[in-house]
Amino acid sequence: MIGVIGVQTFSCKKEIEEKKTEPDPEAQLAEIQSRIDSLEDFIENQPILKPAVVEPNFGLFQTLQKAGLEQKQTLKIINTLADTVELGPLRAGQVFWVGFDPIDTTKAVIFRYAENLATFHFLMTDSVTGEWRYKIVEKPLNIRYAMYEGILKEGGNLYNTLRDIGIPQNMVGIVAGVLECKVSFRTDARVGDRFKILLKETRFQDSIWIGGKVLYAGYAGSRVKHSEAFLYEEADPKSSFNAHYTEDGEALVHSGLRYPLDRLHITSGFGYRIHPTLGTRMFHSGIDYRGAIGTPVYAVADGIVVLSSYGEENGNHIAIKHSDNSQSWYLHLSQRGVGAGQRVKGRQIIGKVGNTGRSNGSHLHFAIKQPSGSWMNPALKKMIATPKLEGSKFEALKEQVKNIKIMLSKTEIAEAKSINDSTDAIVKWVIE
Numbered sequence: 385m386i387g388v389i390g391v392q393t394f395s396c397k398k399e400i401e402e403k404k405t406e407p408d409p410e411a412q413l414a415e416i417q418s419r420i421d422s423l424e425d426f427i428e429n430q431p432i433l434k435p436a437v438v439e440p441n442f443g444l445f446q447t448l449q450k451a452g453l454e455q456k457q458t459l460k461i462i463n464t465l466a467d468t469v470e471l472g473p474l475r476a477g478q479v480f481w482v483g484f485d486p487i488d489t490t491k492a493v494i495f496r497y498a499e500n501l502a503t504f505h506f507l508m509t510d511s512v513t514g515e516w517r518y519k520i521v522e523k524p525l526n527i528r529y530a531m532y533e534g535i536l537k538e539g540g541n542l543y544n545t546l547r548d549i550g551i552p553q554n555m556v557g558i559v560a561g562v563l564e565c566k567v568s569f570r571t572d573a574r575v576g577d578r579f580k581i582l583l584k585e586t587r588f589q590d591s592i593w594i595g596g597k598v599l600y601a602g603y604a605g606s607r608v609k610h611s612e613a614f615l616y617e618e619a620d621p622k623s624s625f626n627a628h629y630t631e632d633g634e635a636l637v638h639s640g641l642r643y644p645l646d647r648l649h650i651t652s653g654f655g656y657r658i659h660p661t662l663g664t665r666m667f668h669s670g671i672d673y674r675g676a677i678g679t680p681v682y683a684v685a686d687g688i689v690v691l692s693s694y695g696e697e698n699g700n701h702i703a704i705k706h707s708d709n710s711q712s713w714y715l716h717l718s719q720r721g722v723g724a725g726q727r728v729k730g731r732q733i734i735g736k737v738g739n740t741g742r743s744n745g746s747h748l749h750f751a752i753k754q755p756s757g758s759w760m761n762p763a764l765k766k767m768i769a770t771p772k773l774e775g776s777k778f779e780a781l782k783e784q785v786k787n788i789k790i791m792l793s794k795t796e797i798a799e800a801k802s803i804n805d806s807t808d809a810i811v812k813w814v815i816e
């Protein structure tokens with residue numbers, strides 16, 4: 385439907401130009417022989433591949449056990465993954481591949497996780513140390529930067545408008561989420577308000593959607609003053625600082641969720657771990673944040689306190705039920721400032737960080753319980769790490785904002801392209 389003219393893409397993997405020199409016949413033969421040797425070696429020692437299929441309500445642990453892995457190996461794989469890859473929620477039917485040693489067929493030597501059609505994560509055992517090593521393999525992707533502009537029309541809502549201006553389907557919710565951080569669409573959006581979105585779109589073989597990022601979102605309305613949000617990213621893709629900020633470093637908040645502490649330093653993540661001293665498999669139901677005793681703890685969103693009590697394990701703890709029926713839990717507090725039944729606002733102080741209950745060291749154990757009763761990874765609840773970027777992080781943001789602005793200025797001179805006749809939407813394309 386979108387007639388795109390003059391779209392240019394570039395591949396993020398550059399072909400390495402081979403040197404065109406006359407080969408030495410001796411060297412060529414040696415090269416061929418070494419390839420045959422390594423091929424024979426490869427065929428002989430090829431692992432026996434088996435699929436590990438996720439069944440409904442299965443976690444990775446059950447999935448790998450069912451595929452025939454020993455518990456110890458399963459835990460090694462899970463722990464190595466926890467340190468390297470963000471696995472995300474598993475889907476029933478999802479397939480992992482496990483390679484077993486051709487001689488000792490109970491021994492797993494390779495684990496593969498396909499993040500998408502072009503990104504593969506491998507864990508392989510080192511033949512000498514036996515330790516698992518991580519390797520990522522990425523097929524060349526096409527990356528395109530595209531700017532979309534839109535105007536809110538009579539009778540249109542944000543989602544429809546985003547679709548109308550050609551925002552890829554997979555990105556509509558994400559773009560809306562970023563805009564909604566800045567603008568309350570129910571009360572403040574007006575017909576004629578304008579917005580501008582710069583997306584980084586990644587595709588495999590030009591057509592298969594891999595992923596997208598909102599690099600920039602700008603909004604100018606009659607009730608909302610001109611506001612802009614820039615994507616800030618750190619080298620670590622798992623950094624919880626990766627989020628949208630204003631030019632001044634103020635964080636936007638996703639999905640109305642705030643942060644439980646002013647400064648977040650994760651000391652232990654969510655999920656399965658092998659207990660360092662007991663050597664047993666433990667499930668960590670939340671995220672541990674380092675914090676000095678007495679540091680204020682905030683409610684992450686509006687809600688009703690459903691629990692405020694002391695327990696042997698959890699120490700002083702508080703649970704808040706939110707509008708989506710999820711609950712946020714705050715454990716090991718030194719002080720509780722709210723009681724059960726009390727209504728709280730997001731960002732309201734509800735207690736102080738402590739070291740009560742089964743806890744070795746002052747910290748906040750923060751957890752999210754789903755309506756179903758199971759714990760979920762709080763990091764997947766789209767939280768941001770800090771209300772404001774400071775110091776070197778702020779300097780890095782400024783640099784990234786500068787680059788985004790350069791890209792935006794390129795779109796200003798690019799030729800505008802109407803998407804269809806029924807909207808005033810235009811999309812402009814940028815290349816790197």
Ligand SMILES: [Zn+2]
Nearest residue numbers: 670671672749
């Ligand atoms: Zn904890």
